[in-house]
Amino acid sequence: MLLSKKASLKRKLKSSSLNSSRKKSKVVPVGVDELPWKTLTRPSVSGVEEDVGLLMLEEVEDVEVVYEDTGSGRFAKFNFKGKAPQVVEDTPEGGETTRAEITDVSAESQKLSDEILENEGSEEDTFDTDALPNWAPHTLHPILLQSLHRRNFTDPTPIQAKALPVALKGKDVVGIAETGSGKTLAYGIPILQYILSKPKTKSNDKRQLKALILAPTRELALQVSSHLKACLSTPGPTEKSDDAGAPRAKGPPRVSVAAIVGGMSAQKQRRVLERGVDVLIATPGRLWDLLSEDDSLATQLKALKFLVLDEADRMIETGHFAELDNIVRLTLRQSREDDNDPEFLGEQRDDEEREIADGEDNEDGGKDELQTFVFSATLSKDLQKNLKKAKRKGVNRKATASTLDELLMKLDFRDPDPEIIDLSPEGVFVSSLKQSQVECMSADKDVYLYYFLLRYPGRSLIFLSSIDGIRRLSPLMELLQLKAFPLHSQLQQKQRLKNLDRFKSIPNSILLATDIAARGLDIPAVDHVIHYQIPRSADVYVHRNGRTARASREGFSLLMCAPDEKRILRGLLSSLGTLDSNEIPDMPIEIDLLDKLKARVQLARKIDTAQHKVKKEKHDKNWMRETAEAMELELDSDFADSDDGAGPKRSDKHDSKNAQLKAELKHLLSQPLIARGISKRYITSGARDIVNELIDNSHNRTMLGFKHSDARTDLVNYKTSARKRKAKPEASVEETEEWTGLGS
C-alpha cells in the first residue's frame, strides 16, 4: 500500500502479520510521521515507479491501518503494534508508551539523526579496503566501496582506471572508450566521491545542485540515474548482523540523485527540483523547458561543480543542439560568457594573453569551480585534436570543424589542456563481438530474420530505421508467436520503459527499436544485435553493436544488406577505417528451410493486412456515423451495410475469413521444421544422423536436424569450412546454392 506523507515523499506501508513476541506488544495510535520508517533499497532497473522523481522509498512494519468515517470525511489512523523504534526501547520496562511519549521520542530521534549527520564516522562510513585492493589507490568513500564490493566489481575497468586518478584530482576529462566499458562510473564515481566527502546535508537544508549530467535519450538518463543510485545504496537493516531489524535513525539521503526527462510528469519533476537535488541527470529538451520557468535552477547552474556530457556526439545529432547550447551557456562563469560574446568570436588570443585571462579566472575562484567531463564511445580523432589545439592556442571559433567541435569549444573546461583519455580499440569494435552479414532482397528480409530468430533463440535487439517499419514488423512477429516489443519515440514514455523492462527480464525476447536504443542502454546479456537496415552512419553502427558484447561478455551482430544498400555499407565501413565489407563474414543459412518459413511469413502478412483492413473499415464507419449524428444527417442504406439484419454484416464476413487464415497459420506453426536430409519416416535412415542429438537433448527445438548451437559458433565453423572449400575447388552445389526469394 502506498501513501504519501508529503506530496513529494512516497512511502510504502506494510501492514504485516504479527509474530508471537510482537503479539504481546501494546497497540499505540500514532501519527504517520511518528512511525518507524525504514529506507528501502530501490531496484536498479529503470522503471516507472522508480524514476518519477521520488527521493526515497520507505516502508514500515507492524502497523494496522484503521479507517474512520467522520462527518468531514474518511480518515486513516495508524495503530503501531510492533517493537518500538530503537530509541523508544529506552522506555522503562513495562512502562506504557503513550502517544505523547512517542512524539517526544520522534523529536528526539530527529535531533539524534541530525547529530549523526553532523558527525563523521557513522556505521556506513567504514569499509575494510583489503576486500577491494584494486580500488585502494583511488581512496574512495566507504559507501562507494561497499557498493562496488556488493556488486562484485573487484577491479576498475580500463577507462575507470585511467579516468579516476585524473578526475579525482579535479581535472577536466574527455573520455573515449568502447561501448559497455564502464564509462558511467568513470565520471559518476568522482562526482559521488566529491559529494560524499562534504559534510552531510541537514534535513531542513535545501540541497544545491552540484552535478548536471546531460544524456541524449530518456532511457539513458534514467539508466544513469539508476546506476548512480545503486552506488549509494547501503545495505538495509536486515542485511546487518549487528542490527536485529530495528529501524535506523531517519535522515535525508546522503546524496540525492534525480532524473528529469520528457514524457513523465513535469509537475513531479518540478517538485523534486524545488526540494533540491545534488545530482541531476537530464535530457536537454525537458531541462530547458523547466529552466525557462525556474530562475533558481538557472542560478544553481552557475554554481555547478560538475558538468557531464554523456554521448555528446549523439546529443547534437538529435536536434537538441539549440537546447544544449543554451544550457551550456548557463553553466559558464562570467569570464567565459564574455568569451562567447559574438563580438569576441573569431578573435585570436595568443598564449600569453590566455594565460593571464586564466589566471584571473582562478583568482576570482569562479571558473575553477566547474569540472567538465565529456564521454562517448565515438569522438573522432580529428575532433580530439581540434580540442587540444584550440584550447592550447586560443581558438578561432568560426573555423571549428563540426557542430560538436563548436559545442566542445564552448564548454567551460578549466584546463587549457583537458585530459583526453582515448581507449577506443584499434579495430573500433570490442574483441568479444562477432560481426556477420546476410545479403538478401529487401522483400526477403522478414523471412531471413524469422529464420535467424528461430535458429538462434536468445535476446535479440533489432534496429530498424523507421517507426513505420517497427509498426509493420510488430504484429507480424506476434502472429508468428515471437515475443517482440517495440521501442520508438512515438510510444508513450511509460510504454517505452515497460517494453524495455520486459525485454530486459525475458531471456528469449525481441526488441524492435529505432536508434533511440542505439546509445548507452545497458541491457544485460543482449545475445544478438540485428541491423534490419544498414545504419545511416558509422557511429550509429558502432553504438548499435555496442548493445551486445558489454562488460567483457560475448556478443553477435548481423547486418541485413539488400543490393541497393551495398554501396552505403561499403562507404560506412570504409569510414571506420579498419573494415571492408568483405571482411564481415556471411552468416550461414539453410536455404532449404527458407521456403517453409516463407509460407508462414506470407500467411502472417496476409492476416495482418486483412486485420488492418477490418480495423480501418470499422474506424471509417464509426467516424461517418459520428459525423452524421453530429450534423443530424441520415446515412443512406448502402452505408448501413446489411446492419438491418437481412444478411451477414460485411465485418462479420471479414472476421470469419480472418479466423480461417489464423487457423491455417496455427496449423503451419505447429508443423515441425525439418532440415534437408532427414527422413520423416525413419529418423535413422536419413543423410543426417539426428538420433544422438535427440537422445542427449542437444537438438534445436524448432528446427529438427540442427544441433542447439549459437550464432557465434556456427559462424566460426562456417568460416573454417569455407576456407577448406576454397582450398578444394570442388565445392558442393548445395553449399553454393542461392535462395530464389519470396517470389509470388
Ligand SMILES: Nc1ncnc2c1ncn2[C@@H]1O[C@H](COP(=O)(O)OP(=O)(O)OP(=O)(O)O)[C@@H](O)[C@H]1O
Ligand atoms: N568496475 C566494473 N566491474 C565490473 N562491471 C562494471 C564495472 N563498472 C561498470 N560495470 C558494468 O558494466 C556495464 C557497462 O557499463 P556502462 O553502461 O557504464 O558502459 P558504457 O561504457 O557507458 O557503455 P556505452 O558506451 O554503451 O554507453 C554495466 O552493467 C556496469 O554495471
